Amino acid sequence: MEASAGLVAGSHNRNELVVIHGHEEPKSLKNLSGQVCEICGDEVGLTVDGELFVACNECGFPVCRPCYEYERREGTQLCPQCKTRYKRLKGSARVEGDDDEEDIDDIEHEFNIDERNTNTNIAEAMLHGKMSYGRGPEDDDNAQYPPVIAGIRSRPVSGEFPISNHAYGEQMMGSSLHKRVHPYPVSEPGSARWDDKKEMGWKDRMDDWKMQQGNLGPEPDDSADPDMAIVDEARQPLSRKVPIASSKINPYRMVIVARLVILAFFLRYRILNPVHDAFGLWLTSVICEIWFAFSWILDQFPKWFPIDRETYLDRLSLRYEREGEPNMLAPVDIFVSTVDPMKEPPLVTANTVLSILAMDYPVDKISCYISDDGASMCTFEALSETAEFARKWVPFCKKFSIEPRAPEMYFSEKVDYLKDKVQPTFVKERRAMKREYEEFKVRINALVAKATKVPLGGWIMQDGTPWPGNNTKDHPGMIQVFLGHSGGHDVEGNELPRLVYVSREKRPGFQHHKKAGAMNALVRVSGVLTNAPFMLNLDCDHYLNNSKAVREAMCFLMDPQVGKKVCYVQFPQRFDGIDRHDRYANRNTVFFDINMKGLDGIQGPVYVGTGCVFRRQALYGYEPPKGPKRPKMVSCDCCPCFGRRKKLPKYSKNGVNGEANTTGFDDDKELLMSQMNFEKKFGQSPIFVTSTLMVEGGVPPSSSPAALLKEAIHVISCGYEDKTEWGSELGWIYGSITEDILTGFKMHCRGWRSIYCMPKRAAFKGSAPINLSDRLNQVLRWALGSVEIFFSRHSPVWYGYKEGNLKWLERFAYVNTTVYPFTSLPLLAYCTLPAICLLTGKFIMPETQTLQSHLRQSDDEDFGELYAFKWTTLLIPPTTILVINLVGVVAGISDAINNGYQSWGPLFGKLFFAFWVIVHLYPFLKGLMGKQNRTPTIVVIWSVLLASIFSLLWVRIDPFILKTKGPDTKQCGLNC
Ligand SMILES: O=c1ccn([C@@H]2O[C@H](COP(=O)(O)OP(=O)(O)O[C@H]3O[C@H](CO)[C@@H](O)[C@H](O)[C@H]3O)[C@@H](O)[C@H]2O)c(=O)[nH]1
Numbered sequence: 001m002e003a004s005a006g007l008v009a010g011s012h013n014r015n016e017l018v019v020i021h022g023h024e025e026p027k028s029l030k031n032l033s034g035q036v037c038e039i040c041g042d043e044v045g046l047t048v049d050g051e052l053f054v055a056c057n058e059c060g061f062p063v064c065r066p067c068y069e070y071e072r073r074e075g076t077q078l079c080p081q082c083k084t085r086y087k088r089l090k091g092s093a094r095v096e097g098d099d100d101e102e103d104i105d106d107i108e109h110e111f112n113i114d115e116r117n118t119n120t121n122i123a124e125a126m127l128h129g130k131m132s133y134g135r136g137p138e139d140d141d142n143a144q145y146p147p148v149i150a151g152i153r154s155r156p157v158s159g160e161f162p163i164s165n166h167a168y169g170e171q172m173m174g175s176s177l178h179k180r181v182h183p184y185p186v187s188e189p190g191s192a193r194w195d196d197k198k199e200m201g202w203k204d205r206m207d208d209w210k211m212q213q214g215n216l217g218p219e220p221d222d223s224a225d226p227d228m229a230i231v232d233e234a235r236q237p238l239s240r241k242v243p244i245a246s247s248k249i250n251p252y253r254m255v256i257v258a259r260l261v262i263l264a265f266f267l268r269y270r271i272l273n274p275v276h277d278a279f280g281l282w283l284t285s286v287i288c289e290i291w292f293a294f295s296w297i298l299d300q301f302p303k304w305f306p307i308d309r310e311t312y313l314d315r316l317s318l319r320y321e322r323e324g325e326p327n328m329l330a331p332v333d334i335f336v337s338t339v340d341p342m343k344e345p346p347l348v349t350a351n352t353v354l355s356i357l358a359m360d361y362p363v364d365k366i367s368c369y370i371s372d373d374g375a376s377m378c379t380f381e382a383l384s385e386t387a388e389f390a391r392k393w394v395p396f397c398k399k400f401s402i403e404p405r406a407p408e409m410y411f412s413e414k415v416d417y418l419k420d421k422v423q424p425t426f427v428k429e430r431r432a433m434k435r436e437y438e439e440f441k442v443r444i445n446a447l448v449a450k451a452t453k454v455p456l457g458g459w460i461m462q463d464g465t466p467w468p469g470n471n472t473k474d475h476p477g478m479i480q481v482f483l484g485h486s487g488g489h490d491v492e493g494n495e496l497p498r499l500v501y502v503s504r505e506k507r508p509g510f511q512h513h514k515k516a517g518a519m520n521a522l523v524r525v526s527g528v529l530t531n532a533p534f535m536l537n538l539d540c541d542h543y544l545n546n547s548k549a550v551r552e553a554m555c556f557l558m559d560p561q562v563g564k565k566v567c568y569v570q571f572p573q574r575f576d577g578i579d580r581h582d583r584y585a586n587r588n589t590v591f592f593d594i595n596m597k598g599l600d601g602i603q604g605p606v607y608v609g610t611g612c613v614f615r616r617q618a619l620y621g622y623e624p625p626k627g628p629k630r631p632k633m634v635s636c637d638c639c640p641c642f643g644r645r646k647k648l649p650k651y652s653k654n655g656v657n658g659e660a661n662t663t664g665f666d667d668d669k670e671l672l673m674s675q676m677n678f679e680k681k682f683g684q685s686p687i688f689v690t691s692t693l694m695v696e697g698g699v700p701p702s703s704s705p706a707a708l709l710k711e712a713i714h715v716i717s718c719g720y721e722d723k724t725e726w727g728s729e730l731g732w733i734y735g736s737i738t739e740d741i742l743t744g745f746k747m748h749c750r751g752w753r754s755i756y757c758m759p760k761r762a763a764f765k766g767s768a769p770i771n772l773s774d775r776l777n778q779v780l781r782w783a784l785g786s787v788e789i790f791f792s793r794h795s796p797v798w799y800g801y802k803e804g805n806l807k808w809l810e811r812f813a814y815v816n817t818t819v820y821p822f823t824s825l826p827l828l829a830y831c832t833l834p835a836i837c838l839l840t841g842k843f844i845m846p847e848t849q850t851l852q853s854h855l856r857q858s859d860d861e862d863f864g865e866l867y868a869f870k871w872t873t874l875l876i877p878p879t880t881i882l883v884i885n886l887v888g889v890v891a892g893i894s895d896a897i898n899n900g901y902q903s904w905g906p907l908f909g910k911l912f913f914a915f916w917v918i919v920h921l922y923p924f925l926k927g928l929m930g931k932q933n934r935t936p937t938i939v940v941i942w943s944v945l946l947a948s949i950f951s952l953l954w955v956r957i958d959p960f961i962l963k964t965k966g967p968d969t970k971q972c973g974l975n976c
Pocket residue numbers: 337338339340344371373513514515518538539540541608609610737738739740778781782785
């Protein structure tokens with residue numbers, strides 16, 4: 001336990017827990033066994049009878065008793081080698097799910113009950129901490145969350161509040177001098193496995209290259225040449241576009257075209273053949289069909305050029321993290337938004353924050369800003385606890401390069417000790433850390449439990465002063481800086497990233513613009529405090545699942561060739577805890593795996609509100625740099641602003657034409673004028689305005705931390721945005737509850753491009769609404785947001801033609817995202833039509849006889865032959881569908897007859913849909929049957945053939961059948 005001593009310092013209640021897991025064998029016996037445990041490296045030890053302890057009777061894989069107990073209790077419950085389920089051995093505690101009774105003798109039952117009781121009170125309470133997602137398998141659905149308040153550390157609130165410079169110090173100024181260069185752990189054992197291949201690829205090539213050199217000459221010159229190879233490698237592009245193979249995409253394109261042609265003919269026919277005795281029905285249906293056709297086109301065409309991308313993290317590191325030189329990776333400010341601690345549990349937010357603080361990036365270059373729109377003391381205190389816990393958690397993550405770095409998810413994943421064992425102390429430290437985390441959870445849950453009843457007179461902070469946010473709708477702005485350069489180090493003495501709590505001022509009568517407003521407040525606070533050139537935006541329930549995600553983004557944003565025109569890098573939204581069937585379509589597969597890739601091939605993916613790394617300059621309403629892709633070196637060390645002026649053409653209305661003024665400030669008046677202009681746009685904060693001029697980021701060296709904090713409070717005051725361009729041209733754009741679409745749209749209109757980045761290991765993961773009403777609410781909200789945009793001045797239908805920067809396919813996509821909710825109306829109408837038809841006996845299609853005569857007419861036309869060919873081919877799909885459905889109906893009914901009464905229920909639903917389709921195709925069927933001699937035989941043959949193939953395939957792969965029938969047969973096999 002010495003190795004983890006540092007990690008557990010200051011904790012409590014450990015005694016009981018240690019006993020549970022502790023080694024109990026007397027020392028003398030222990031030394032006798034000699035065999036080493038393959039999990040922890042300790043001796044396996046002997047049993048009470050003096051025999052060697054054997055955990056697995058199947059293969060005898062050496063595992064010591066504590067490891068065995070732990071595995072049974074909280075691990076995989078399997079032997080790491082042969083994967084046989086561990087049996088319960090003499091003297092070991094019962095574990096939920098134990099069904100192997102054979103090895104248990106009765107004498108031990110009493111003992112087990114006792115031990116179980118002592119275990120439950122703390123360990124189980126901790127395991128079952130309140131967490132609405134990512135539950136480990138040890139949590140069952142009815143788990144009660146006892147409000148365990150015992151053992152809560154009394155923790156002094158650090159520094160004064162709301163403005164505290166306690167945790168602040170001089171890190172603002174000294175940010176360019178890196179105290180600790182944190183090299184990218186290329187060769188660290190166990191460093192994230194998912195991209196080892198890429199790393200190895202490069203290393204292999206280096207080795208190959210060295211080998212070749214060695215073979216060529218007797219004495220390879222190993223001083224200069226490998227360096228040259230590294231330099232060459234570092235010069236290579238940081239990412240690559242991987243076009244989708246044309247063999248893959250062309251069939252898809254052909255289908256689009258084919259459908260388009262069919263659609264055209266279909267509509268032509270529908271329009272030219274009104275049904276006179278049911279004109280209203282006909283008109284309604286035709287209008288609906290035209291709308292469906294239109295929205296289908298809007299949806300299809302932006303998918304025309306999908307692309308994939310590949311990143312080279314090793315080159316990024318070679319280029320910007322040279323050994324012996326300061327780390328040149330760009331700083332990143334991370335924004336996390338949260339509102340209501342009851343709906344967005346602090347433990348979830350804490351996990352997000354911990355995953356951010358532990359990310360694989362130089363610590364002095366990341367700052368995490370939490371926006372608390374709920375002004376909740378619970379969130380604040382939880383964050384303070386989180387900062388404290390991060391001191392242990394962050395070094396643990398980095399030491400063992402674990403993934404993911406959100407503890408809840410990490411501990412809910414099982415470890416395979418044979419594969420994952422990287423360092424001898426890992427197993428023990430992991431267990432110690434798990435315990436630490438469980439204690440942390442108890443503390444957070446206690447805070448939440450406390451927060452449910454507001455005391456009379458409001459909340460009081462630990463130092464006795466009232467919480468400034470007691471009135472959530474009327475309170476001052478609050479900022480607290482945790483961690484960071486002088487704010488405390490981790491348990492190993494290393495620096496930690498800055499963590500900043502921000503709650504913007506709220507006053508009655510001021511619009512706060514929800515998330516967009518919160519984000520804009522963070523843009524300004526971070527501009528004043530750290531001013532990183534890039535910022536990552538996350539919802540509080542989206543944790544970092546891939547510790548290298550920001551590096552992935554930097555492969556695009558910092559690329560000298562493609563980077564300068566990239567406004568943001570969007571990652572797909574992935575979710576935990578979705579049921580296997582994705583009942584509520586949370587996964588949005590088509591959107592995130594097809595549409596977004598398609599957009600990436602045009603002008604870039606839309607911004608989806610979370611999991612996105614922005615270029616700060618793009619949020620400031622600037623246009624991308626024009627001209628050659630490779631930028632000229634414009635940098636100026638003497639002052640913060642003038643290296644920048646060249647790139648400010650949009651803000652040069654008053655004659656500040658950058659092109660002429662690259663060399664520096666030649667005119668003080670001009671400077672003053674532009675300063676005034678800037679304040680009109682950015683608001684009355686000289687410090688913030690100056691920060692906007694620094695392309696490479698950083699804060700002016702002259703400013704004191706105290707002054708900066710004062711200014712930060714100023715820029716989050718509620719009147720700050722009055723008469724500025726915030727929300728209309730700058731930052732997150734207001735005017736819709738789906739602010740994300742608008743924000744990205746504005747950037748694309750200015751000519752920026754965005755990038756879609758899909759690393760193999762999902763970059764971020766969120767928790768999706770897992771109950772129907774939440775999900776419906778969310779979908780409704782998104783739909784309303786889209787409609788808002790559609791009718792606003794920013795509607796993609798009419799906005800942004802003047803500049804001509806928005807590519808037309810990209811515009812299509814944006815129109816589609818704002819117009820799709822309208823589809824619900826014609827869809828509703830269209831679905832009602834069949835019922836109306838059934839009731840009235842009328843139909844939206846003319847009599848089938850008309851259809852046939854009509855077709856003969858067209859034979860006389862110029863392209864008659866082509867048309868006739870199409871006609872026969874076009875008959876195949878509907879005939880196929882018809883036959884499949886008929887087959888389905890027959891099969892379904894006969895199946896139900898065989899299986900008896902209870903299987904009729906689900907059948908009716910299916911029959912309904914089959915009939916639905918058949919009903920739709922009924923006129924068509926009548927047409928086929930009525931004029932049997934006229935139906936080309938080939939059509940019938942093909943259709944029956946296709947239908948039987950599909951039916952067979954369907955029967956074979958239907959997961960429903962597999963699922964329900966599997967266990968049944970097995971059970972039968974056991975019982976009979
Ligand atoms: O006044 C508010 C309201 C919301 N939020 C935050 O905004 C985020 C999104 O809000 P939520 O209610 O969770 O909406 P969702 O529908 O779950 O979010 C999706 O849809 C939103 C609107 O399109 C996007 O902004 C989100 O990033 C995206 O995940 C959350 O982090 C909230 O904490 C605030 O900061 N202040």
